[in-house]
Amino acid sequence: MLRQWSVQSGQAPGEPAGEELWEQEMERLCSSRVPVRTLPYAMADRRILRQLREPEGVKTSCWQRWQRRQQTAGRRLGEAAQRLAQGFGLWEGALYEIGGLFGTGIQSYFTFLRFLLLLNLLTLLLTSSFVLLPLVWLRPPDPGPALNFTLQCPGGTQPQTGVPSFQSQLWSVLTGRAFNNTYLFYGGYRVGPESSSTYSIRLAYLLSPLACLLLCFCGILWRMVKGLPQKLFLGQDYRSPLSAKVFSSWDFCIRGQEAATIKKHEISNEFKVELEEGHRFLLVQQQTRSQRACHLLTCLRVNILIGLLVVGGISAIFWATKFSQDNKEKPLFVLLQYLPSGVISLVNFLGPLMFVFLVQLENYPPNTEVNLTLVWCVVLKLASLGMFSISLGQTVLCIGRNKTSCESYGYNACDYQVCWENSVGEELYKLSIFNFLLTVAFAYLVSLPRRLLVERLSGRFWTWLDREEFLVPKNVLDIVAGQTVTWMGLFYCPLLPLLNSVFIFFTFYIKKYTLLRNSKASPRRFRASSSTFFFQLVLILGLLLATVPLGYVVSSIHSSWDCGLFANYSAPWQVVPELVALRLPPSGQRAVYYLGSHAFRFPLLILLSLVLTVCISQSQANARAIQGLRKQLKWQVQEKWHLVEDLSRLLPEPGLGDSLGPESPHSRSSRPRSFCPGFPCPGSPGPRAPRPGPLLADAACRFRFPSSTDQ
Amino acid sequence: MGQCLRYQMHWEDLEEYQALTFLTRNEILCIHDTFLKLCPPGKYYKEATLTMDQVSSLPALRVNPFRDRICRVFSHNDVFSFEDVLGMASVFSEQACPSLKIEYAFRIYDFNENGFIDEEDLQRIILRLLNSDDVSEDLLTDLTSHVLNESDLDNDNMLSFSEFEHAMAKAPDFMNSFRIHLWGC
Numbered sequence: 059m060l061r062q063w064s065v066q067s068g069q070a071p072g073e074p075a076g077e078e079l080w081e082q083e084m085e086r087l088c089s090s091r092v093p094v095r096t097l098p099y100a101m102a103d104r105r106i107l108r109q110l111r112e113p114e115g116v117k118t119s120c121w122q123r124w125q126r127r128q129q130t131a132g133r134r135l136g137e138a139a140q141r142l143a144q145g146f147g148l149w150e151g152a153l154y155e156i157g158g159l160f161g162t163g164i165q166s167y168f169t170f171l172r173f174l175l176l177l178n179l180l181t182l183l184l185t186s187s188f189v190l191l192p193l194v195w196l197r198p199p200d201p202g203p204a205l206n207f208t209l210q211c212p213g214g215t216q217p218q219t220g221v222p223s224f225q226s227q228l229w230s231v232l233t234g235r236a237f238n239n240t241y242l243f244y245g246g247y248r249v250g251p252e253s254s255s256t257y258s259i260r261l262a263y264l265l266s267p268l269a270c271l272l273l274c275f276c277g278i279l280w281r282m283v284k285g286l287p288q289k290l291f292l293g294q295d296y297r298s299p300l301s302a303k304v305f306s307s308w309d310f311c312i313r314g315q316e317a318a319t320i321k322k323h324e325i326s327n328e329f330k331v332e333l334e335e336g337h338r339f340l341l342v343q344q345q346t347r348s349q350r351a352c353h354l355l356t357c358l359r360v361n362i363l364i365g366l367l368v369v370g371g372i373s374a375i376f377w378a379t380k381f382s383q384d385n386k387e388k389p390l391f392v393l394l395q396y397l398p399s400g401v402i403s404l405v406n407f408l409g410p411l412m413f414v415f416l417v418q419l420e421n422y423p424p425n426t427e428v429n430l431t432l433v434w435c436v437v438l439k440l441a442s443l444g445m446f447s448i449s450l451g452q453t454v455l456c457i458g459r460n461k462t463s464c465e466s467y468g469y470n471a472c473d474y475q476v477c478w479e480n481s482v483g484e485e486l487y488k489l490s491i492f493n494f495l496l497t498v499a500f501a502y503l504v505s506l507p508r509r510l511l512v513e514r515l516s517g518r519f520w521t522w523l524d525r526e527e528f529l530v531p532k533n534v535l536d537i538v539a540g541q542t543v544t545w546m547g548l549f550y551c552p553l554l555p556l557l558n559s560v561f562i563f564f565t566f567y568i569k570k571y572t573l574l575r576n577s578k579a580s581p582r583r584f585r586a587s588s589s590t591f592f593f594q595l596v597l598i599l600g601l602l603l604a605t606v607p608l609g610y611v612v613s614s615i616h617s618s619w620d621c622g623l624f625a626n627y628s629a630p631w632q633v634v635p636e637l638v639a640l641r642l643p644p645s646g647q648r649a650v651y652y653l654g655s656h657a658f659r660f661p662l663l664i665l666l667s668l669v670l671t672v673c674i675s676q677s678q679a680n681a682r683a684i685q686g687l688r689k690q691l692k693w694q695v696q697e698k699w700h701l702v703e704d705l706s707r708l709l710p711e712p713g714l715g716d717s718l719g720p721e722s723p724h725s726r727s728s729r730p731r732s733f734c735p736g737f738p739c740p741g742s743p744g745p746r747a748p749r750p751g752p753l754l755a756d757a758a759c760r761f762r763f764p765s766s767t768d769q
Numbered sequence: 770m771g772q773c774l775r776y777q778m779h780w781e782d783l784e785e786y787q788a789l790t791f792l793t794r795n796e797i798l799c800i801h802d803t804f805l806k807l808c809p810p811g812k813y814y815k816e817a818t819l820t821m822d823q824v825s826s827l828p829a830l831r832v833n834p835f836r837d838r839i840c841r842v843f844s845h846n847d848v849f850s851f852e853d854v855l856g857m858a859s860v861f862s863e864q865a866c867p868s869l870k871i872e873y874a875f876r877i878y879d880f881n882e883n884g885f886i887d888e889e890d891l892q893r894i895i896l897r898l899l900n901s902d903d904v905s906e907d908l909l910t911d912l913t914s915h916v917l918n919e920s921d922l923d924n925d926n927m928l929s930f931s932e933f934e935h936a937m938a939k940a941p942d943f944m945n946s947f948r949i950h951l952w953g954c
Binding site: 311 | 785788789790791793828829831832833834835845852853855856859861864866868869872873874878891894895898899900903904908911912915916919920922923924925933936937939940942943945946947948949950951
C-alpha cells in the first residue's frame with residue numbers, strides 16, 4: 059500500500075491535493091474504532107493499519123493489556139455462544155453438502171429441523187430440571203388412597219377383550235397404555251398436599267409448560283426478526299425488488315455442475331415470472347371498476363369452494379375422533395385407536411392435491427397460485443389439529459353439550475373413570491407416533507419403490523411419473539404439525555418433547571436420504587429468506603393454537619379426582635393462589651394480588667398502546683424522511699450535471715479538462731479510496747458516459763457519493 | 770503431491786490471522802492445508818503463490834459463474850498469495866459483516882472496473898446467471914431496464930456504490946447466498 063501510495067504521488071506530480079487526500083484517509087482509518095477485519099483492504103494493508111493503531115514499540119499499560127485480553131476473550135465467547143445457539147455445530151457437514159448440491163432454499167428446511175430439535179431439547183431440559191429432578195430427589199410421600207365415588211352411568215364399561223399377550227404388549231406401547239403410571243403421562247405424578255416449606259412440585263408442573271411455551275415464542279420471534287430485511291417495510295414495495303434478486307440470486311455455496319445448471323433454470327424462471335407479474339400488475343391497474351369487481355368475484359368463487367372443502371375435511375376429523383372415543387373399548391380397537399390420526403393424515407394428503415387442481419383452474423399469476431395454495435394448506439393443517447382438540451374436549455370435558463355425567467365432576471367421569479388427562483395424553487402420543495411412522499413409511503414404501511421403478515422400467519407412464527419432487531413447504535408443514543402436537547401435549551405428557559426430539563433426529567437422516575437418493579430438485583425456486591420467515595410464522599401460529607386449549611384447561615377445567623397432581627383442586631391454576639397465601643408474607647401477597655388485578659392491567663395496556671403508537675409514528679416519519687432524501691439526491695445530481703455542462707462551456711481547450719478531474723472529488727467524495735486492484739485509482743480512464751461531453755467523461759466517473767459504510 | 774506439512778504455521782501467525790479476518794481457527798488451518806496441497810512442494814507457505822487458474826479450479830469455485838471476477842478482485846498481480854486466499858475466504862465466511870460483503874460484491878459485479886455498475890455490467894451479470902439458450906435479447910433489455918428503474922436513484926443510468934448498497938438492503942437473501950464454506954478440505 060505504501061508502495062502504491064508513492065507510485066500514486068509519482069504519477070501525478072501536479073496534484074499535491076491527491077496526496078493530502080491519502081493522508082486524511084489514513085488518519086481517519088487509524089483513529090476510527092472500526093475493527094480492522096471489517097475494512098475492505100488486503101491483508102498486508104490491514105496489518106499495517108493495525109500496527110499504526112497500536113504500535114508494538116509503545117509500552118502498553120497493564121490495564122490496556124488486560125482490556126485487550128478481555129476483548130478477545132469476549133469475542134471468542136460470543137462466537138462460541140453463537141455456534142451453540144445454532145445447534146452445537148450439529149450436522150454442519152451434512153448441511154453444507156445439501157447446500158452445495160441443492161442451494162440454500164432446501165438447506166433452510168434442514169436448518170429448520172435443527173432449530174426445532176434445539177427447541178425440544180431446551181423444553182425437555184426445563185421440564186426435567188424443574189419437575190423430574192426434584193421429584194426423584196425429594197421423593198415426596200404418596201397421598202392417601204383415592205376416595206370412592208359412586209357414579210350413575212348409563213350402561214357399564216366393557217372389559218377389554220382378550221388379545222394374545224405379545225400383541226397386547228406391543229399394542230400397549232403403541233397406544234401408550236404401558237406407560238400409564240410412568241413419568242411420561244400426567245397420571246404418574248403424585249405428591250402430597252402443599253406445605254409452606256418444601257419445593258412445590260405442583261407449581262413447577264403447572265408453570266413449566268407455560269414457561270416453555272413462552273421461551274419458544276420468544277426464540278422463534280427473535281429468529282423471525284433477525285431474518286427480516288432491514289428496510290423492507292420502509293420502502294414502497296413490499297416484495298423484494300428485481301434488482302436485489304439479480305444481485306443475490308446465485309448461491310455461492312453451490313458445488314455440483316448439475317446443481318449449477320438447475321439453479322440457472324430456476325433463476326431464469328424466476329426472472330420471467332417477475333417480469334410477467336410486473337406486466338400483469340400494470341394491466342390490473344388500468345382495469346375499470348367493473349372489471350375489478352368481476353376479478354374479485356372470481357377470486358371469491360375459488361376461495362369459497364376451497365373453504366367448503368376445508369370445512370368438509372375438518373368435520374370428517376371431528377366425527378372420526380368422536381367415533382373413536384365413543385367406541386374405545388370395542389373389539390375393533392385396532393383401527394379405532396388410530397382412526398383420528400389416519401383421518402387427519404388422509405385429509406391433509408388429499409386436501410393440497412385438490413387445492414392445487416382448483417387453483418390452477420383460475421388463471422392466476424404463478425406467484426399468487428403458489429401463495430394461495432400454501433395459505434390454504436396451512437389453514438387446513440392447523441384447523442385439523444384445532445378440530446381434533448375441540449372434538450376431544452367435547453367427548454372428555456363435555457364442552458358445548460349437555461351430559462349428566464359431566465355435571466357432578468366437571469368432566470366425563472363415566473367414560474374416563476381413571477384419568478382423563480391420561481386419555482388425552484395418549485391421544486396426542488398416538489398422533490405423534492403415527493406422524494413419524496407415516497414419514498418413515500412414505501420414505502421407504504413410496505419414494506424408494508418409485509425411484510427404483512422409474513429407473514428400471516421404461517415407458518411413457520414411468521417417464522411422466524419421474525422421481526418425487528422434494529417439496530419444501532409440504533415437509534415444513536408436516537414437521538410444524540408434529541411440533542404443535544408436542545406443544546399441545548406438554549401438560550398431559552411432559553416427556554413428549556423427548557419423543558419428538560428422537561423423531562426429529564431420525565427425520566433428518568430419513569429426509570436427507572430421500573433428498574439425495576430418491577428425489578429430484580423442484581424447478582420452482584423457494585427462496586431461503588422468505589421461506590425462513592414463512593416457517594417461523596407457521597410455527598408461531600401452531601404455538602398459539604397449542605396455547606389456547608392449554609390456557610383454558612389450566613384455568614377452568616376440573617382435574618381428575620383420583621390421579622395426578624391437581625386432584626383436589628377445582629382447576630390446576632388454583633394452586634397459585636393457595637401457594638401465594640401459604641408462602642408469601644402479607645405485603646408480598648398484596649403485591650401479587652395487585653399484579654393480577656384490573657388496576658394493573660389497564661394502565662399496562664394503555665402504556666403498551668402508547669409505545670406502539672410512538673413506534674408507528676416514528677417509522678412513518680422515517681419513511682417520509684427517506685422520500686425527502688431521495689428527492690434531494692436527484693436534485694443534487696441534476697445540479698452536478700448542470701455545473702459540469704457549465705464548466706465544459708467555459709473551458710476553452712479540451713486538454714485542461716483532465717487536470718481538473720482529480721481535484722474535483724476532493725470536495726465531494728468522502729468514500730475511502732481503496733488500494734486494492736480491481737478498483738480504479740483516480741488516474742485511470744473510465745468509459746464514456748452517455749450524457750456529458752466526452753472530455754469530461756473521466757472526471758464524471760470519479761465522483762463518489764458519500765457512503766454509509768463510514769460508521 | 771505437494772507436502773502436507775500440517776502446522777507449518779506458527780501460533781502467533783494463527784492468532785494474527787484470527788484477528789485480521791473473520792475466519793475461525795479451524796477454517797484457517799483447513800485453508801492452510803488446501804493451500805499447501807496446491808502449491809509447489811518445498812516452498813514456505815508465506816512465499817508460495819497460486820495462479821488464478823488453480824484457484825478457479827477449487828471445488829468451491831469451479832462452477833461459480835463469477836469465478837474469474839472473484840479471482841481478479843482478490844488476487845494481486847494475477848497471483849494469489851496465502852494471505853490473498855485468506856482474505857477471500859474471510860469475505861465469504863459466515864461471520865463476515867454485511868458491509869464487507871456488499872463492498873466486495875460491488876467490486877465483483879463491476880466487470881469493466883470503472884467504479885460503477887452500468888448497463889454493460891448488468892447485461893454481463895444476467896448472461897452469466899442464465900443458461901445460454903434461455904436468454905433472449907428482449908429478456909435482457911427488459912431486465913436491465915427494470916433493474917435500473919428500481920435502483921438507479923439519481924438517473925445516471927448506472928449504479929453507484931450507494932445505490933447498490935441501498936438495493937442490497939432490501940435483499941434479505943444476500944447474506945445467505947454470498948457465502949462459501951469449505952475451500953476444498
